[in-house]
Amino acid sequence: MPKRRILLHPGFHKTGTSSIQHFFWTNREELAAHVHLFMLRHLKPVTQLTHSYSRSGNPLTLIDLADRLDEVFADTPHDTRDILISCEALCGHLPGWPKVKTYQAAPIILTYVVGYLRDRFDAEAEIVVTTRDAEPWLYSAYRxxxxxxxxxxxPDAFATKYAKAADFGPIISAIATQCGPTQTLPLEMSARHPLGPGGALLDLFGIPTDRFTPVGKGNEGPSDTLWREFLTLNRSDLTDAALIDAKERLAKQSNLGGWRKGDVPNPTQLP
Structure with a gap:
């Protein structure tokens, strides 16, 4: 009987993760033959703690993490299908969020999470982190x-302030040291896969994708015109509530984050 695996994709943000997760959800019935799928929609009780820890760095924030993970995995059937987890919030907040300068919280959070998963499912974790070249990553995070x-x-000031956050190497090394072997999948490579970043990730995990449907292009982030409008609004004297409403109206008008069928994502156009 084959041994169950833990297939963990914990980020990073802005590296094709939305494309990957949209691909997984679109093909969830096909995936169900191979894995139990868990993403942000399933892990919100957990990510409340991981986000908080990435802001505070206080280890007491994670004291209830095992209980929250118990809630998430309580109804997982006892069969041999692998556990597939794709959720960049397991690395904490996207750097640039208030009080979050880098991904320094990620190795500690993942040490807790991987240890829990190994114990609960008596399985080893196979970890793949998605990456992106520094300049487009910083621009995407900024928008x-x-x-x-x-x-x-x-944008130049943001890129200077958060340049260290775009250096994924030390964080990946720490994750590998504390959690076990960790593969990397650059967006510049995964976007060239016939099924996009999601297909490339499933290839690394050894999951057949011959019957899967591509998701096309979407969640590209604000255009140059739109992000400049957001910046102008952010610098205005609008109240916080009025600012949120104004940006929401602009986002809706621009179909920000929308998806369309057709082509495979281009790495220069992804969020």
């Missing part, structure tokens, strides 16, 4: 934060 918070920095 994301313009929508999500009252960021007023210019």
């Amino acid at each position: 994301h934060h313009l929508k999500g918070q009252r960021l007023t920095l210019a």
Whole structure:
């Protein structure tokens, strides 16, 4: 009888993760023959703690992590299908969020999570982190934060302030040291896969994808025109509530985050 595996994709943010997870959800019936799938929608009780820890660095924040993980996996059937987890929030917040400068919280969070999964399922974890070249990653993170918070920095200033966050190497090394062998999958490579980043990730995990449906292109992040409008609004004297409403209207008008069928994502156009 084959031994169950833990297939863990914990991020990083802005590396094709939305494309991967949309691909998984679209093909969830096909995936169900091979794995039990868990993503943010399933892990929200856990990610409340991981987000908090990435802001505070206080280990007491993670004291209830095992209980939250128990809630998430309580109804997982006892069969031999693998456990597939894709959730970048397991690395904490995207750097650039208030009080979050880098991914330094990620190795500690993942040590807790991987240890729990090994004990619960008596299985080893196979970890793949997705990456991206520094310059486009910083630009994507910047545009994301313009929508999500009252960021007023210019793009060059943001890139300078958070340059260290785009150096994934030390964080990946720490994850591998504390959690076990860790593979990397650059977006510049995964986007060239016929099924996009999701297909490339499943290939690394050895899951057949011949019957899977591509998801096309989406969640590209604000255009140059739109992010400049967000920046102008962030620098205005609008109240916080009025600012949120104004940005939401612009995002809806621009179909920000929408998906369309057709082509495979291009790494220069992903969020």
